[in-house]
Amino acid sequence: MSDDSQASAEPADHILARGPELGVALLLMVLAVLVITDSLRVGIGWADDGPRSGYFPFYIGLMLLAASTTIFISTLLKWRSLKAVFAERQQLITVTAMLVPTVVFVGGIALLGIYVASVLLIGYFMRRYSDFGWTATALVSVGVPLTFYAVFERWFLVPLPKGPLEHLLGL
Amino acid sequence: MDEINNLMHGFAVALTVPNLGYMLIGITLGVLIGVLPGLGGANGIAILLPLTFTMDPTSAIIMLSCIYWGALFGGAITSILFNIPGEPWSVATTFDGYPLAQQGKAAMALTAAFTSSFVGALFAVILITFLAPLLAKFALKFGPAEYFTVQLLTFCSFVGMSKEPIAKVVCSMMLGFALAAVGMDTVTGQLRMTYGVSDLLKGFDFLIAVIGLFGIGEILLTMEEGLAFKGQSARINLKVVLQTWRGLPRYWLTFLRSTAIGCWMGITPGGATPASFMSYGVAMRMSKEPHSFGKGQIEGVLAPETAAHAAGTAALLPMLTLGIPGSPTAAVLLGGLLIWGLQPGPMLFVEKPDFVWGLIASMYLGNVVGLLVVLTTVPFWAAMLRIPFSVIAPVILVICAIGAYTVHSSMFDVWIMLVFGVLGYLFKKLKYPIAPLVLALVLGDMAEASFRQAMLLSQGSLAIFWSNPLVGSIAGLAMLMLAWPLLGKLRTLYQAREARA
Numbered sequence: 001m002s003d004d005s006q007a008s009a010e011p012a013d014h015i016l017a018r019g020p021e022l023g024v025a026l027l028l029m030v031l032a033v034l035v036i037t038d039s040l041r042v043g044i045g046w047a048d049d050g051p052r053s054g055y056f057p058f059y060i061g062l063m064l065l066a067a068s069t070t071i072f073i074s075t076l077l078k079w080r081s082l083k084a085v086f087a088e089r090q091q092l093i094t095v096t097a098m099l100v101p102t103v104v105f106v107g108g109i110a111l112l113g114i115y116v117a118s119v120l121l122i123g124y125f126m127r128r129y130s131d132f133g134w135t136a137t138a139l140v141s142v143g144v145p146l147t148f149y150a151v152f153e154r155w156f157l158v159p160l161p162k163g164p165l166e167h168l169l170g171l
Numbered sequence: 172m173d174e175i176n177n178l179m180h181g182f183a184v185a186l187t188v189p190n191l192g193y194m195l196i197g198i199t200l201g202v203l204i205g206v207l208p209g210l211g212g213a214n215g216i217a218i219l220l221p222l223t224f225t226m227d228p229t230s231a232i233i234m235l236s237c238i239y240w241g242a243l244f245g246g247a248i249t250s251i252l253f254n255i256p257g258e259p260w261s262v263a264t265t266f267d268g269y270p271l272a273q274q275g276k277a278a279m280a281l282t283a284a285f286t287s288s289f290v291g292a293l294f295a296v297i298l299i300t301f302l303a304p305l306l307a308k309f310a311l312k313f314g315p316a317e318y319f320t321v322q323l324l325t326f327c328s329f330v331g332m333s334k335e336p337i338a339k340v341v342c343s344m345m346l347g348f349a350l351a352a353v354g355m356d357t358v359t360g361q362l363r364m365t366y367g368v369s370d371l372l373k374g375f376d377f378l379i380a381v382i383g384l385f386g387i388g389e390i391l392l393t394m395e396e397g398l399a400f401k402g403q404s405a406r407i408n409l410k411v412v413l414q415t416w417r418g419l420p421r422y423w424l425t426f427l428r429s430t431a432i433g434c435w436m437g438i439t440p441g442g443a444t445p446a447s448f449m450s451y452g453v454a455m456r457m458s459k460e461p462h463s464f465g466k467g468q469i470e471g472v473l474a475p476e477t478a479a480h481a482a483g484t485a486a487l488l489p490m491l492t493l494g495i496p497g498s499p500t501a502a503v504l505l506g507g508l509l510i511w512g513l514q515p516g517p518m519l520f521v522e523k524p525d526f527v528w529g530l531i532a533s534m535y536l537g538n539v540v541g542l543l544v545v546l547t548t549v550p551f552w553a554a555m556l557r558i559p560f561s562v563i564a565p566v567i568l569v570i571c572a573i574g575a576y577t578v579h580s581s582m583f584d585v586w587i588m589l590v591f592g593v594l595g596y597l598f599k600k601l602k603y604p605i606a607p608l609v610l611a612l613v614l615g616d617m618a619e620a621s622f623r624q625a626m627l628l629s630q631g632s633l634a635i636f637w638s639n640p641l642v643g644s645i646a647g648l649a650m651l652m653l654a655w656p657l658l659g660k661l662r663t664l665y666q667a668r669e670a671r672a
Contacts, residue, residue: 064345088644098394129561
């Protein structure tokens with residue numbers, strides 16, 4: 001896959017910052033509108049007992065909208081001259097290689113509980129990104145969650161999310 | 172000398188065997204957090220906070236603040252040995268620290284860094300000891316309008332002092348305020364901005380935000396750089412320490428300057444990171460041999476480390492006396508106080524003197540313990556970093572997930588942490604500052620409450636913010652901070668015109 005990206009035209013090697021810049025500004029604008037509309041719903045004026053709930057957030061929303069719109073418009077106006085790089089393509093691939101397992105991991109916590117999900121996550125990383133043998137991988141990936149179990153559930157009595165396996169073991 | 176008496180009393184509180192034990196645990200965990208990428212002072216403390224809910228508040232804050240000192244010390248180790256700043260405030264330490272290590276003077280650089288951290292913190296704690304009671308006594312007179320203007324000053328100085336574009340600072344800050352407003356309005360009981368999602372009833376917890384923004388976001392950033400830790404090894408022995416110490420008094424002016432910069436940046440919410448850069452810059456400008464900087468000049472290690480530690484420590488002064496944290500980490504500690512049922516602010520000094528002075532005394536002790544611990548255990552921490560990132564990264568992810576979950580035992584929070592992680596990555600890449608978001612999220616409810624109370628008092632007139640000399644001058648100062656960048660621009664314009672004439 002890396003051969004493909006080298007063969008393709010030069011601009012494909014990195015992503016310019018202006019795209020994400022516009023996207024984040026737009027996201028903030030949407031959030032600001034959400035804040036403003038809901039403030040209007042709960043009331044931005046005064047009731048008998050003082051300012052209504054929307055009194056303060058309304059102005060916060062307005063300022064957020066003003067600031068994000070400024071960024072949005074100035075990015076658009078300077079679009080052609082904005083050549084700052086957001087990240088190299090290869091960097092984005094590594095970041096995705098980190099982010100996707102993380103999302104799967106969080107989904108896994110909900111389904112399998114945090115211990116099984118942690119074993120899978122640590123095991124995956126150790127096998128995928130370094131040349132650990134199965135024994136070392138198993139030791140670390142099982143040992144670390146077990147340590148957390150001892151510290152959190154036994155020592156500090158803080159319950160962590162559990163899944164089918166823990167229920168089977170009656171924990 | 173009330174302060175001395177109180178402080179002695181504080182030492183009696185802090186100098187018990189369990190508390191010394193918590194100090195040692197805190198420092199060790201802190202150095203570990205400082206050394207590992209993705210875990211820092213702010214999110215490290217946020218993750219460990221739920222574990223302290225059942226502890227005695229004094230012991231808990233002693234342990235958590237020691238984690239903070241440990242993290243401040245630990246950042247220097249990776250900077251000097253591996254050229255990887257473990258913490259943002261130790262970026263400036265890499266400039267001269269790593270070249271020194273390459274020249275085989277790693278032990279000297281580390282000793283200098285630790286010692287200057289210690290000196291910076293010591294001065295800042297002395298400042299806290301004598302200034303905090305005065306400030307607290309003064310703040311007892313504060314009403315809602317005064318409180319709001321002090322908060323306004325905090326946020327205005329963010330806008331004024333920041334190097335990032337103003338629109339981005341404002342965006343980040345307002346996003347924090349907006350997120351803080353989500354959920355139940357504490358005054359009217361009305362639901363705000365939940366849009367029917369029941370998980371949003373309790374609002375966004377800033378601990379979750381901190382774990383996501385600093386933890387997950389940082390891991391993603393570190394990943395991008397494609398990590399291969401290649402570093403120098405070091406062993407510190409007594410001879411090197413003594414030799415380095417003998418050379419240090421020569422730099423007393425650098426120490427003094429850096430401490431002043433650090434304390435100032437810590438009390439105003441500049442924080443440790445800009446303090447370290449500013450101090451490095453000033454040291455270079457004032458130096459007789461500015462060209463030696465960046466090539467292994469010991470002053471280039473002393474200046475940023477002193478300032479960072481002084482700032483990190485001084486950030487606790489406004490947190491304790493006014494309830495306004497000077498840095499994200501101080502904000503997390505403030506969150507801890509609230510959870511333990513302690514309201515930071517002037518009344519804390521009156522109602523809980525044991526707690527306050529125990530904490531202040533523990534700052535002295537914690538830094539002494541910290542200095543001893545790091546000086547003796549450097550090889551161990553350097554070895555930590557030889558563990559491949561493919562093991563460290565998933566373990567840190569697991570720790571972050573546990574930390575996010577334990578705050579409210581809610582799976583929804585873990586997803587929110589993930590969202591904040593991606594947001595943190597995008598914000599870092601696009602140069603949005605993150606600290607204003609965190610501080611606004613922490614202070615949002617308080618700022619809103621004091622604003623609404625002030626408005627109630629004045630029946631909706633903003634004139635209350637200049638109704639007496641005290642509130643008026645704080646508000647004026649806030650406006651001045653807000654206009655600061657504008658004044659700077661005017662000056663350059665004026666100078667340009669002068670030059671042309």
